[in-house]
Amino acid sequence: MAHPDNDTTGRGTGDDIRRFRVVVLNGPNLNMLGRREPGIYGSTTLPEIEARLRELGSTLDPPLDVETFQSNHEGALVDAIQGRGGSADGIVLNGGALTHYSIALRDALTAVNRPTIEVHLSNIHAREEFRHQSMTAPVATGIIAGLGPLGYEMALRFLSAHLGREDTR
Numbered sequence: 351m352a353h354p355d356n357d358t359t360g361r362g363t364g365d366d367i368r369r370f371r372v373v374v375l376n377g378p379n380l381n382m383l384g385r386r387e388p389g390i391y392g393s394t395t396l397p398e399i400e401a402r403l404r405e406l407g408s409t410l411d412p413p414l415d416v417e418t419f420q421s422n423h424e425g426a427l428v429d430a431i432q433g434r435g436g437s438a439d440g441i442v443l444n445g446g447a448l449t450h451y452s453i454a455l456r457d458a459l460t461a462v463n464r465p466t467i468e469v470h471l472s473n474i475h476a477r478e479e480f481r482h483q484s485m486t487a488p489v490a491t492g493i494i495a496g497l498g499p500l501g502y503e504m505a506l507r508f509l510s511a512h513l514g515r516e517d518t519r
């Protein structure tokens with residue numbers, strides 16, 4: 351470990367690099383990724399996506415400790431937003447079909463008031479009309495749709511940059 355006096359990075363010696371915690375939440379049917387409509391959602395499974403996100407988080411600057419959670423139940427997701435989300439620095443949420451009608455998810459996001467990126471694997475605006483509306487998008491920091499699993503990665507990259515910037519203010 352470099353002595354502080356020899357540190358040329360300007361970011362300290364490693365012990366004092368600020369790490370941020372981000373929770374990645376996935377809603378109903380996203381546990382079926384890889385088997386579910388692969389023409390729309392691709393062949394990558396959720397555990398594969400989650401492992402990649404944990405790995406990516408640790409390489410970002412500032413690094414993110416990535417926690418993941420999936421549920422098919424609206425109440426469990428509300429609990430996760432209130433609990434894990436409320437104590438995290440940022441949230442990535444793919445609410446699945448709940449996106450389109452869950453006022454409860456939206457209220458939970460508003461209550462915890464964390465930087466939140468809404469992610470959809472598919473381009474919801476190019477699909478059926480009922481998918482064009484998102485209850486949660488108006489209270490999200492931003493949304494990413496149609497980029498497949500890469501969308502989650504972009505969300506983490508944004509949150510790292512955003513949280514790092516906020517921290518220096």
Ligand code: DQA
Pocket residue numbers: 378379380444445446447448449469470471472473474481
């Ligand atoms: C989805 C899009 C939703 O409309 C759908 O109900 C999902 C997945 C997506 O990631 O593209 O379950 O959120």
